[in-house]
Structures are given as C-alpha cells and as structure tokens.
Amino acid sequence: MRLExxxxxxxxxxxxxxxxxxxxxxxxxxxxxxxxxxxxxxGAVAIAAVTEEGEIVLVRxxxxxxxxxxxxIPAGKLDPGEEPLECARRELAEETGITASSLKPxxxxxxxxxxxxxxxxxxxxxxxxxxxxxxDKDEFLEVVFLPLREALDMVREGKICDAKTIIGILxxxxxxx
Amino acid sequence: MRLExxxxxxxxxxxxxxxxxxxxxxxxxxxxxxxxxxxxxxGAVAIAAVTEEGEIVLVRxxxxxxxxxxxxIPAGKLDPGEEPLECARRELAEETGITASSLKPxxxxxxxxxxxxxxxxxxxxxxxxxxxxxxDKDEFLEVVFLPLREALDMVREGKICDAKTIIGILxxxxxxx
Numbered sequence: 274m275r276l277e278x279x280x281x282x283x284x285x286x287x288x289x290x291x292x293x294x295x296x297x298x299x300x301x302x303x304x305x306x307x308x309x310x311x312x313x314x315x316g317a318v319a320i321a322a323v324t325e326e327g328e329i330v331l332v333r334x335x336x337x338x339x340x341x342x343x344x345x346i347p348a349g350k351l352d353p354g355e356e357p358l359e360c361a362r363r364e365l366a367e368e369t370g371i372t373a374s375s376l377k378p379x380x381x382x383x384x385x386x387x388x389x390x391x392x393x394x395x396x397x398x399x400x401x402x403x404x405x406x407x408x409d410k411d412e413f414l415e416v417v418f419l420p421l422r423e424a425l426d427m428v429r430e431g432k433i434c435d436a437k438t439i440i441g442i443l444x445x446x447x448x449x450x
Numbered sequence: 451m452r453l454e455x456x457x458x459x460x461x462x463x464x465x466x467x468x469x470x471x472x473x474x475x476x477x478x479x480x481x482x483x484x485x486x487x488x489x490x491x492x493g494a495v496a497i498a499a500v501t502e503e504g505e506i507v508l509v510r511x512x513x514x515x516x517x518x519x520x521x522x523i524p525a526g527k528l529d530p531g532e533e534p535l536e537c538a539r540r541e542l543a544e545e546t547g548i549t550a551s552s553l554k555p556x557x558x559x560x561x562x563x564x565x566x567x568x569x570x571x572x573x574x575x576x577x578x579x580x581x582x583x584x585x586d587k588d589e590f591l592e593v594v595f596l597p598l599r600e601a602l603d604m605v606r607e608g609k610i611c612d613a614k615t616i617i618g619i620l621x622x623x624x625x626x627x
Contacts, residue, residue, distance in 0.1 A: 309514040335453040336563040337486040382611040386513040434559040443620035
C-alpha cells in the first residue's frame, strides 16, 4: 500500500522568532487533495544529566503556552549552523552552570510529527561539575536535583508532565544511566 | 525566585484546520517585555495497546512535516467536547479496527510546552479484539504488531523516532503492561 503524499504547493503564513508556519497542499495516495499545516522549528537538544549520586538535573521554568511552571530537563533550540553536541554543552552550561566530562547522543526523535518538523536530539551527560548558570536574558529558571526514582514517581503522578523530560527520565532508568 | 510571566496582550495570526497560531506579549519577572509564539492545539490521545502475546500495536503513516513514513502508536486529535477516553476508543477502532476490553489513562503531558499548548492523553489498552479499520478519508495507514522488546530495540536504533511512541513503549516496558 502506498502511503506517501505528493507535494503540490506551499504557502508561507508566518515567520517568527522561534517558529515559522506554512500550509502545504498535497495529493493523497488515492488522488484526492488535502492541506497540511506545518510548524517549522529549527530543532532542539535536551540533556538527561545524572549525578554520581543518581540525581537527575531538572529546571523549573514558566511556559507561556502551558500557562504554568513546569519541571523539565535542560533543553534549548539549535542556533543556525550549530552542531547538536555543541548546543547540548552550551545549553547545559547556560541553564544550570554544569559542565559534563561525558556528553553522549542517546535518541533523536520528532516531537509532534503531525503538525511540526521539530526534532529533539537527546543527550546523556555524566561526570558533572557544578558552576554558575548564565541563562538567556528572557529565561528565568531554577535548577533542581532529584533522585531518578523520585523523578519516575513524579512522572507516574503527573507532576512531571513534559514529553522530553518523561523520555529522558524513562531512558535514564531503562538504560541505567 | 518569581518565574511567572504576566500576560500583556495577544495577537491572533492564523486559524487553521488543526492548529491556530497566536503571538503573546508578556512581562518577564524582571519587568522587561518579550513575545511568545503559541501554537494552539485541541489536544490528542495516544494508545499503548499490547496484545496477550506482548506485541504492541503500531501504525505506519506518512507524516508531511517529517517528510517520511513513521511508525507510531495509534493516536488522534480530540473532537470538540470529546472526552479523552472516548477519543482513545474511537481512534483505536478507526486506525486499527481493534476494540479493547480494558482502556486506562496512563499519562497526561505537554508535547512541546516551549511553543504549543498541545496535551497528549496516553492510554494503555489490553484485552484486544481485532476488527476492520475505518480510517479518516485523508488518513492512509498500515497496522503493524511488534514484540515490545523489538520495539524497544527500534527506539534504541532510531528506527522508531516519534516522541509519543517512545513514551508509550518505554512506559509499557517500565510498568510491565
């Protein structure tokens, strides 16, 4: 069975600071036409950083789209031309002040392939050394260290409710990071 | 430390079939102003359905934003006023033809709280009975049954690269669904 859609055209709707929006017209496998709304995103990194004591590094941050403060693993958008590994090192340092002697790619996935092309590169960080955070001027964060088992309980209880953070915690538990 | 932003105003940019886009102006905790691009999404369900033989139900589907065919757990948007549980039952039946004697809420999380308000309600399904799929007219799908351990290997190898599917598989393995 053919699943692919054929691109017919594309209309740019919005160009923003972080995202762009376009509406694509496609031909479906059955020959009919449909539109697809696509949010263009530069891609991002997220870091599952675990201390020698088995604590995962989290940041508390207000998220306007959610309208609340969320507990998340450190993460951030790729700058133009920036390598994911370099971005992970930068974001971990900026948001938490931490440097890692080991920083390894774990997973690479689409966050919301139904409406966005955003890819997250998830890294695992170990050999952590604490330092001074230097967040962006429009970022207000609190750094939290949490035993991995406690973080897993908070996922189960719905107190940690961010997709990349759930993946980071589950992967760290699953793979014994 | 105060983390919350104060809403100052909001401009609607786009109203679409699936998503809307608005740009909010906010006052940061330090009194400065910033803009926040927010993709409004109605919310969605996803279903980790595992057979008695320990196989997870997946669908292969072309995703225009990703530009490729992805392997995902069954999922779909909430209709206006629809309860997540009802939506999960409907989407599982439409996409795969499967009915489940047990359908339970597992997790509820933001997919991309940096730029969207989308919430996914993840359900676990068991007691599965196969039937005839009835996808939407613009959906073209193939149903795949995969041993959970094999699915976990495909996450590790990057062959399964969709966030909700990774969460569904990891949670099913972690919790012994």
